[in-house]
Amino acid sequence: MSARMEGDFVVFLIGMRINRFRSLRKWLPVAMAMPPMVKELRADPAHGLLGFESFFNGRTTLMVQYWRSTDHLIAYAKNREAAHWPAWKRFFREAYKSEAVGVWHETYTVSGYETVYVNMPPFGLGGAGELVPTNKIGDRAAERLAGLR
16 A cells, blocks of 8 residues: 655654653643644644654654644644644743753655555554555556566
């Protein structure tokens, strides 16, 4: 299987790193800020979030988000009525100064991509977009996989 996404889109990586485990009061509110944002984004597709996956390795969280556009992402981040704005203000007022927790993000605008999913449920871009059999789209993945059959 391969993913199909119409037009350009944005991959947004966002996460948090616990720098001081004992400073629970500093990093826990940062960790707890993301679920309400995701709930809000999933409830209204007009925000532009197409899908996401979350990962945790014991110290660092990573959320891979797929957005319709950079404009959608920035509009949500700056929306003073949305869950992000008060969480961001709270982080800079409280957690930013302590160094107990770090936050990070990276934004990529994507105009070309390749995907392969073998024995996988909808995941990643395949969950955010549309999963299609590789033989129906004639992409590089289909060409590579054809040689293995």
